[in-house]
Amino acid sequence: MSARVSPSAARADTSRQAQKERTREAILAAALELSQSQGFAQTSLRQVARHAGVVPTAFYRHFASMDELGLALVEQSFGTLRAMIRDAQRDPETFADIIDASAEILVRVVKQNKAHFGFVARERNSGSEAVRQAIQRELELFISELAVVLARLPHLDTWSAEDVKLASGLFVRNMVYRAEQVVQMPDGRPDLEEEIKRKARREMRLIVLGFEKWDSHSG
Amino acid sequence: MSARVSPSAARADTSRQAQKERTREAILAAALELSQSQGFAQTSLRQVARHAGVVPTAFYRHFASMDELGLALVEQSFGTLRAMIRDAQRDPETFADIIDASAEILVRVVKQNKAHFGFVARERNSGSEAVRQAIQRELELFISELAVVLARLPHLDTWSAEDVKLASGLFVRNMVYRAEQVVQMPDGRPDLEEEIKRKARREMRLIVLGFEKWDSHSG
């Protein structure tokens, strides 16, 4: 196991494993695009291969089955989601008004990654058993991660871990719903976009008001 | 479960239209059952016909396409949902503690109609264009109907129509999510069932606390 990729820059790498990687990416991209219009389950191995510019049997050099491809797409998609959170936490605007910033970031990032978020939304309930479970698991993980962030907020810093997770779940599920709307939104409609942001903000505010009262409530 | 309906058997009604209706129901039931295990889009016309006990071409005597069948299933499913609301409003228990009653009714009714609720959850994001739009429309309608009920509750009776709908939307989306969980729940696990009810109750309570504060909030 020596260092694989030699640092010869400039022109395209013609090495064997680099070419293989390129084909793999082409297959992933093809599957993602075809999924957008017809759903992953209706996307055939042959369609993917055709779109990626390879012969059907070449598919098997990269994935043992369409199911395995699906799992790779889940991983890719949640990579995008995690990048979104990381960016949000770096952005100083986030701490100024966490709700406004969240709505803003949500719409912007989902719009930039419609394919990935659309994939998750679609396959969450309708994918194969393996894909569905992978998504549920990642989503649970994401709720837990957000809970850690929320736990540092005023009002929530005294809550039990379970209560914070409940709040996190409410937020994530609403974000998922609004993300679904953004994915389905036609291009070039800033009015719809603003409407979604506005609704997302109001919903989050309503939930936050619940937070504030929960403090003195279950004491 | 092939549900062949033979016209020769001893039967209450052997009239032509009654027999046709029976076959139509068999097709709907077959499609619903096959959808549960493999999704509606992966269910072929031939599979449905086989399951319903008719020859493939007989399918066309009832539906012009699988898409039309899908729309009929949407209608059937939301009929079930509306029946749930009607029952809930009749039940005196509902007014004693609306949250406890809602959680109870939600789990009970969804468990009794896993096929219909599962169909809606699955096809809401992944069905054909027509099916997806039909579900979104029905869901919007349902949110509006629930809003009318909510508008009569304390705290909410002074809210604007838009605010009530926002609250209704939050409730419905959480119910949809918990319904998805009930559908995926394995049989004979009253512990999981109780856990879902408990979480649903706590979420609803948190949202209701938001209601109470929203009153005195600027809006």
Added chain:
DNA sequence: ACTTTGAGTGTACGCTCGTGCACTGAAGCA
């Protein structure tokens, strides 16, 4: 008693599908 109607049948067609198998030819290594 007759004709008409139409739900359901049976055959046959041209597709696309996943996948097994033998292959090619360039990259990579000794």
Added chain:
DNA sequence: TGCTTCAGTGCACGAGCGTACACTCAAAGT
């Protein structure tokens, strides 16, 4: 340099698909 490896090719197969078309035969209408 010559040998090995393996990503990608090309072909062939059996199976399932949607649906066109001509049909049967009992209920419904006259």
